[in-house]
Amino acid sequence: MSLAVVYTRANQGVESPLVTVETHLSNGLPSLSMVGLPETAVRESRERVRSAILNAGLEFPARRITINMAPAGVPKSGGRYDLAIALSILSASGQLPSEKLATTEILGELALAGDVRGVQGVLPAVIAARDAGRSLLVPAANTAEATLVAGANTFAASTLQEACQHFVDKPLSALAHTRGEAGVAAGQQHPDIADIRGQHLAKRALLIAAAGNHNMLMVGPPGTGKTLLANTLPGLLPTLSEAHALEAASIRSVAGQPLQPMQWALPPFRAPHHSASSVAMVGGGRHLSPGEVTLAHAGVLFLDELTEFKRHVLECLREPLESGMVTIARADYRVTLPARFQLIAALNPCPCGYHGDSQGQCRCTPERIARYLEKISGPLLDRIDLQVEVPRLDYRELMGDAQQKGSAASSAALRANVVVARDLQLARAGVLNSGLTAAQLDSVCLLSKDSDVLLQQIVERLRLSARACHRLIKLARTIADLEASKDINPGHLAEAASYRGISALSVSPAL
Ligand SMILES: [Zn+2]
Known part of the structure; x- marks a missing residue:
């Protein structure tokens, strides 16, 4: 399969609209281009994604990679899409099963070594993913926020490897819902x-x-x-x-x-x-x-x-x-x-x-x-x-x-x-x-x-x-x-x- 679709979520005010990351691999000179009018920050994520995939011991496909982030009208900023982009590339190149990715939304910034870093605005994304009936994979650093939403099916990964294995043979355990400490006077x-x-x-x-x-x-x-x-x-x-x-x-x-x-x-x-x-x-x-x-x-x-x-x-x-x-x-x-x-x-x-x-x-x-x-x-x-x-x-x-x-x-x-x-x-x-x-x-x-x-x-x-x-x-x-x-x-x-x-x-x- 040389086409993959992965879901993630943007930040727009306190809403969290759905963003689809489509990745297509084709023959031609190895390259990576992104469309969907992402801001500079998203273009920078290209370099982080490449390093993280290589440092995680995975294969970065030596093909012509086109990534489209839709809808174009949603403002996209920050590194929150890194992990979604990386998993999308790995799925398009056959390293991850695409059917499991279809029911999960992905959030997280990547460090060059393959660690997953926390991002802002996770809580609205957890609520939106729950309402859309999908599970959500978040950075381990955001676990506290992710557990606050009742009825959400969330997982937390601290590295790109962990995130990949979740979709292959080592599923992460779902985070338990914890109510906030409302009792504090x-x-x-x-x-x-x-x-x-x-x-x-x-x-x-x-x-x-x-x-x-x-x-x-x-x-x-x-x-x-x-x-x-x-x-x-x-x-x-x-x-x-x-x-x-x-x-x-x-x-x-x-x-x-x-x-x-x-x-x-x-x-x-x-x-x-x-x-x-x-x-x-x-x-x-x-x-x-x-x-x-x-x-x-x-x-x-x-x-x-x-x-x-x-x-x-x-x-x-x-x-x-x-x-x-x-x-x-x-x-x-x-x-x-x-x-x-x-x-x-x-x-x-x-x-x-x-x-x-x-x-x-x-x-x-x-x-x-x-x-x-x-x-x-x-x-x-x-x-x-x-x-x-x-x-x-x-x-x-x-x-x-x-x-x-x-x-x-x-x-x-x-x-x-x-x-x-x-x-x-x-x-x-x-x-x-x-x-x-x-x-x-x-x-x-x-x-x-x-x-x-x-x-x-x-x-x-x-x-x-x-x-x-x-x-x-x-x-x-x-x-x-x-x-x-x-x-x-x-x-x-x-x-x-x-x-x-x-x-x-x-x-x-x-x-
Ligand atoms: Zn006076």
Whole structure:
């Protein structure tokens, strides 16, 4: 047989489309050509494949070899096809039985000596191969990822010889499925909210944010613990469902970040530096790597010093905040990446940090403060349901709090409340409150007559847009859910409205 077909998988966002490697041997001067528009990296694999085959003690056919990688439109980069190409050449030259190769997909980069090296994005390929009903041969270095998918039939090889023998006389044993360590308490990785003194308002807002998956902004002078407060949020969130955990792990796999068994099923927490570029934030670059918004999918994106981020970087957040996805367009194709994250942001109220502070002396002019806050545009603020001030605590508050520290609710206790409130929301509408559509709002968030009158007053006083008004109702729904209250009472609405008008932000012309 001088024609062989071998299956492998590409990386496209967090998807893993099928790629077919067709190898044809014909008579003529010995040569190796590749078609299917592979990138430079794939052409380089020609040399690795040749060396690896020879060093494995196998025969590299002295014939005219043509390799076609289809479909041509799928971007192909990296050495992930080396092993598939090598096995395809060996099959075309009769050194491997072709029928066994037809039911297995192959992934792996080759070293010159014939060792199989690990590649990025194995997890999505395992899921795709399972769904296609084929088994998958992966590099031994990727074993941990490959075992996470239930129902997949995977094998791991560490050398080209092992891979070949698998198809001849020494089949590898299938990898056993291992569930991730979902039991690791989130609290072990994040500071406990009970250890933070004072700041009851911010803590209350964090609880509401966790319960309804609402975005949150903290405004306050430097050193009041905004960063620490944000870091406690993942500890208030329930562990991820199996599907979400796999999604989050797939994203890490594509991004080339090693899977930590301790991280499995924990909501991701990403805190990019304010110097981050828009590519770092939303993804892109030569290899179309996922950005921070995607790495935070199903978890938390924390932006400290919000006003220090470049304006166009912040504007990039609007699409994912609205749709839960981010689209990266290229000349010849586009990739959509998941980006459903919870945004937590923190900022100082003015350039010096002391505007509105009882003790600090702010020397900023109103114009300077307005310019400073201009960057966070109205549309971005509109999407942040909870806006709280994090003031400096005076000595008495600090000490008074220290005495009753033992009674503060722990992260684990609050997480239990969050789980109950979330279960209510999911049973009622199938989504958390922040994700309710306008149509669902009418059926799920019925207002009593009193509440309706109050809402009208609030909307007029705060001059809320229609979107902001909807978000206010959703927030009130979450506050009611935390009390397991069927109705949204005026008290719930009033509390929700209190998270909307921060005096420090009122100088912003965008509001
Ligand atoms: Zn100032």
